[in-house]
Amino acid sequence: MKVTNAEITISAVSQKQYPGGFLPEIALAGRSNVGKSSFINKLIQRKSLARTSSKPGKTQTLNFYKINGLFYFVDVPGYGYAQVSKKEREKWGQMLEEYFQTRETLKAVLLITDIRHEPTKDDIQMYDYLKYFNLDVIVIATKADKIPKGKKEQYLKRTRKVLQMDQTDPVIAFSSQTGEGKEAAWGVIKQYL
Numbered sequence: 001m002k003v004t005n006a007e008i009t010i011s012a013v014s015q016k017q018y019p020g021g022f023l024p025e026i027a028l029a030g031r032s033n034v035g036k037s038s039f040i041n042k043l044i045q046r047k048s049l050a051r052t053s054s055k056p057g058k059t060q061t062l063n064f065y066k067i068n069g070l071f072y073f074v075d076v077p078g079y080g081y082a083q084v085s086k087k088e089r090e091k092w093g094q095m096l097e098e099y100f101q102t103r104e105t106l107k108a109v110l111l112i113t114d115i116r117h118e119p120t121k122d123d124i125q126m127y128d129y130l131k132y133f134n135l136d137v138i139v140i141a142t143k144a145d146k147i148p149k150g151k152k153e154q155y156l157k158r159t160r161k162v163l164q165m166d167q168t169d170p171v172i173a174f175s176s177q178t179g180e181g182k183e184a185a186w187g188v189i190k191q192y193l
């Protein structure tokens, strides 16, 4: 997709702040620092519309990015970040629950994992959680630039196996650095728009 317009509509912490209207939404979930915001930037070819950081915990709110006036990418704060208090974690849990359980315009969730590592307990929990709410899940195994090409299939297989993914759920190798997987990702996203 050629993105000609991308803008942040709102950073929301609760339902009443979500954008109105009926545009479809694609949300990004995944461990903190895994590359969710970088994924958005790469797809829309903007260096830093979605704020990224080498330190985990950069995205703290539900950030709604309107793309071509056609749909929203929703950047969701990451999990598995050690330096958060119990109270903050509870707040995070409530914010996600409210979003994933009630948002009717949410069409699919891109679960971003790190291709180099076995999916974590938190990744497995998130995958199961999303499936429990009958959401369509697409796994994006990012940072593919950091592994030898020859290992890719093996790592993708491991991701599938550890998450116990449904056969029909896609998993795509991706890199925000090289753009690998970008067309494949758009291909899946377009099916929901």
Ligand code: GTP
Pocket: 030, 031, 032, 033, 034, 035, 036, 037, 038, 039, 051, 052, 053, 054, 055, 056, 057, 058, 059, 060, 076, 077, 078, 079, 142, 143, 144, 145, 146, 174, 175, 176, 177, 178
């Ligand atoms: P939170 O907002 O904290 O949840 O993190 P995030 O998932 O949005 O991660 P972010 O996009 O901010 O990226 C975290 C770090 O990983 C940054 O230093 C990025 O440059 C780096 N990064 C993201 N994607 C890739 C990738 O595909 N390859 C490489 N080599 N680095 C990446």
Ligand code: MG
Pocket: 036, 037, 038, 051, 052, 058, 059, 075
């Ligand atoms: Mg982020």
